[in-house]
Amino acid sequence: MNKLILITLSGVAAMLLPSCNDVLGDLYDEPVATSEYGFVEVCTESKPGLIYINATDYTTWTYIDFENRRIDSLYVNDPAPSDWSFAVHRYDTKTNNAKVIATTLTDINEARAWTDAGNVEGAGDIWTTDKIVTDMSTMMDGYLSYADSYYNPVLSGWLNVDTSTMPPEYTMSDKVYILLLQDGKRAAVKLADFMNSAGIKAYMSIQYVYPL
């Protein structure tokens, strides 16, 4: 019987030798490690640019300045920088006294050919007290914490978040938006993605054309 037990244990040990963790590993892609934020591709006459921002922090607005190709992330209650065009908080947006038009275009390359045939005025920002969530952790106590802030309802429509079900459903509008900036210039933007390559949400890839 001792011999039998020895054979048994030897067999088990031998079988465990090829222990491995990962036979399927080659099937997958590695997330692209991106540490570069801001105007990662500059708009030219022939192709649109790309702005990539990390908007995961609930307590910051990321200000985007087309003119100086600059982004700044500031605490939600801090004053805005001197020069900026529009800003992003998670999926929410506000503008620097701009008007926003939602076009029917879905290709940013066609933005330069866009004309406001109907002389559309565009939508300005509205003052809100229940849009800009700054603390989700209080949800467990039955409420959310908001910052009072301006908010552009048209541009924020670039991503619809349906929270009536868990998990929420995210639907991008796929539209090109025209920003009628306060200095009279125009820009076109389109939300290309709201996740990074690892699938983490609130990493915003924004295509743009400026000046239009």
Place this chain on the structure above:
Amino acid sequence: MMKRNIITLLLLGMMQPEVFAQADSEAMLDSLEKVWDMTLNEVVVTGTRTPKLLKDSPVLTRVISGADIRKSDATNISDLLQSELPGIEFSYSMNQQVSLNMQGFGGNAVLFLIDGERVAGETLDNVDFSRLNLNDAGKVEIVKGAASSLYGSNAVGGVVNIISRESSEPWSMNVNARYGKHNEQRYGLNFGFNTWKISNSLSAQYTHIDSYDMKNQGDYNRFYGGRTYNIKDRLTFKVTDKLKFTGRVGYFFRERNSAETTHDRYRDLSAGLKGVYDFSKATNLELSYSYDQYDKSDYMIANRLDVRDYSNAQNIGKAVLNHTFADKHILTVGGDVMRDYLMTYQFADNGNKKQITADGFAQIDLNFHKNLNLILGGRYDYFSESDMKHFSPRVNAMYKFNRFSFRGSYAGGFRAPTLKEMYMDFDMAGIFMIYGNKDLKPESSNNFQLSAEYTRGLFNATLGGFCNLVDNRITTVWNKAMNGMVYTNIGKMTISGLDANVSWKSTLGFGARASYVYTHEHVRKGEPYTASTRPHTATVRLDYAKNWKNYGLMVALNGRVLSKVAVDEFVSASSYDETVRVEYPAYTMWKLNITQSIWKGIDVIATIDNLFNYVPKYNYSSTPSTTGISFAIGLSLDIDKMVK
């Protein structure tokens, strides 16, 4: 006795005219034996880990035969179990992940096996049930109650063992297809051969269903569609009369259309090698090695990246020795060693953890008298990460008296804290954190069962009672100091109830089965957990099968009835002081399956599901994701029968 046999033989003659038209009484007796054998002399292995006749097993085992699987028209194990067994409910956890409740036990407290082997991976504490498809299933054995003395961790509330079909034909081949509502498609292939010392069995299946909107609003408004592939091969090489090797390999893929921008993907690769050596008629040794890797990834449609965020790989070595002594008693000893690897997005920085588990077990099956069977067993488990040791005992007894079989048992069950439960460090969408707890104790249960079975002819009835004393159940509990959820052991609870089953087969081809379970979950007040199991559930099947010379007909009506349940739900997720009573409605679902064998090996199957057009007024996570009555049509071709 003679009179009854004659009547039975006459009835058999009416059932199968082509068989009995010119049969003599000896052939009739043979056929009667066959019917008898099929119903009562099923061989089961799950309860004792050794082959044993169902009627002789002191461990009450429910067998869903291959024929019953076909009658249910089920695609995977969740379809089958809820169709066949009361006390089983599959509902949705968050994000439409399927979650099991089996008589008060969740998915992580019921051990699922494929041919006796564990399956890796879990989502919200449940294995991937769609991976457990039935394309090549020969039967399913279910042992309710604790079984950790044989199977170790997770066998707290029961064991479900899917056993692959084996064919003794020189070759066999089946292709099948099914099409139903919401563009639901299922295609299957089974091919097997036996030649020289080798037998092989290949199985492949593809399924697809579209996403669809629910008719009414609720906890979820849209059903996520998707597709699956499942391919398996099993090869057996009989080296000598005494030595046999079985190798197997399988691959599973599932894609779930959970969002417009990303799809969830699930993959599994399993492989194994098993050798069985018969030292003598009385002694055999089984050695096996198995590997199972279950992965989850997110497929981002826009940039076509498939990024993995979960991988669980298990390497298991196993040895089992069976020795029969005094021609009637069986000693079983064995042990397992498992290396468990887990990488998950729920660990800090998508990290990984490993642990070794080892166990030894022994069981003695004593048959002192032809009417009395006693099983004693125990198993000792060790887990390296928690340095935890646990002993699980069992005692089973069966006494036969005339047409009655009485069974009684005590069994210990436990579930060791998983790597996830020990090391989780997960930010839940910025809302709260979920933390693991390395100091968790194992969940344990003491299971007591008593049952009486009565068999007469083709009639069988079983009535049983069960009581589970559960302690240290592991769940997430709000921790104010950490401002998050922490895996915690909760206090004692009791799950008890009654289990009744009646089945009858007529020699005319009619059959009926009705099963009922009453479950009562008793949880002490003040615990961060409340009872949620439906107290009354039942399943019913009526069927008829008859074969003529060139035509066969099988009609099966399957129904399940679930009572309403009132659940005291906590008003706040961060406080367990205040509850509100929520009532989840009763419902019943019925499925009619008609199979016509129109020519050699050609079956046409028509199915009407949700026969009474039940549409939930509100889609709770526990209501079925149905939009009403649905129809499906299927075709099954046994190629080997067609060409013979």
